[in-house]
Amino acid sequence: MQHTIADSPLGKTSAYISQYAPSLLYAIARGDSRRVLGLSGDTLPFHGVDVWTGYELSWLNDNGLPQVAMIEFTLPCDSPNIVESKSIKLYLNSFNQHRVASAGAVQAIIAQDLSAAAGSLVDVVITPLADRMDTALQASFAAAPFLAKSLDQQDIAVDCYHPRPEYLTVAAGAVVTRAWHSDLLKTNCPVTGQPDWASVFIAYEGAEIDPAGLLRYLVSFREHQDFHEHCVERIFCDITARCAPLTLEVYARYTRRGGLDINPYRSSVAGSLPGSVRLLRQ
Numbered sequence: 001m002q003h004t005i006a007d008s009p010l011g012k013t014s015a016y017i018s019q020y021a022p023s024l025l026y027a028i029a030r031g032d033s034r035r036v037l038g039l040s041g042d043t044l045p046f047h048g049v050d051v052w053t054g055y056e057l058s059w060l061n062d063n064g065l066p067q068v069a070m071i072e073f074t075l076p077c078d079s080p081n082i083v084e085s086k087s088i089k090l091y092l093n094s095f096n097q098h099r100v101a102s103a104g105a106v107q108a109i110i111a112q113d114l115s116a117a118a119g120s121l122v123d124v125v126i127t128p129l130a131d132r133m134d135t136a137l138q139a140s141f142a143a144a145p146f147l148a149k150s151l152d153q154q155d156i157a158v159d160c161y162h163p164r165p166e167y168l169t170v171a172a173g174a175v176v177t178r179a180w181h182s183d184l185l186k187t188n189c190p191v192t193g194q195p196d197w198a199s200v201f202i203a204y205e206g207a208e209i210d211p212a213g214l215l216r217y218l219v220s221f222r223e224h225q226d227f228h229e230h231c232v233e234r235i236f237c238d239i240t241a242r243c244a245p246l247t248l249e250v251y252a253r254y255t256r257r258g259g260l261d262i263n264p265y266r267s268s269v270a271g272s273l274p275g276s277v278r279l280l281r282q
Helices: 031-036 085-093 103-118 135-142 211-219 228-243
Strands: 027-029 049-060 066-076 081-083 123-128 176-188 195-206 247-254 265-267
Touching: 027 031, 049 085, 049 195, 066 103, 066 176, 081 085, 081 103, 085 103, 103 123, 176 211, 176 228, 195 228, 211 228, 228 247, 228 265
Parallel strands: none
Antiparallel strands: 027 081, 049 066, 066 123, 176 195, 195 247, 247 265
16 A cells, blocks of 8 residues: 555654564555656666664563564665655554564564565565674674673573563672673653664673573563663672672663663773673674
8 A cells, every 4th residue: 555755654653563563564655755756657677675674672582581583674666655754663663562482483574574565576585683793793892891792592481571670680609800891771752652673781790690590581671661871880789689699790781762772881890991892783
């Protein structure tokens, strides 16, 4: 179905739906703008494609564990319609709490929906974020204030998406030094409800924190509404209260919104500052 620009979601308040909703896609005919250029019919004086790249695609696997990926899709320039950009963003966000078995299944669904909206075959490629951790990206982790191991490859089930500090537990035994990171932190803006995405780094010295519990705890922020800074301070305070580390650093690198990224860093060590690092989604 074709629409006009005036009826598009641009410039209007929109709810951020987190369950799959292909009806959010908003098609606009290319012909209206091309007639201004004196172009009509099926004969065009050019060839080409529209290449889109998305950095904030996420869904739940069958165990409820969030998956994060990058998406690239290509619309042929002779497709009858474009698909309005805000509607695509809202559509992709509708996967956030939707369970899909695999990245391949998500790719097939999105290709089908975008092709229907564009009126022509749209090529879609989804790449899980972990698959993009190339040598250059690993070097950026080395530039961070600590070398960190990923929490995200654990095969765990998750069913709670509001903060649960009780997931944080420690094991009796010797004092250890650990550094972890996760790309699965998602929170929501308390003003607009818009999703905020981050990679979070946690380094500590103290009793061993259960990695599965730590990942469940970070994922439990997925539907939580608060500012970036407050979320990081809550993580810092919950780990301190539940795990009593001797030292603790929490550093979240959030993706940009309106050309700005906010990256809160909190440390138990006075004068400590984060290293300079920019991650793939930033």
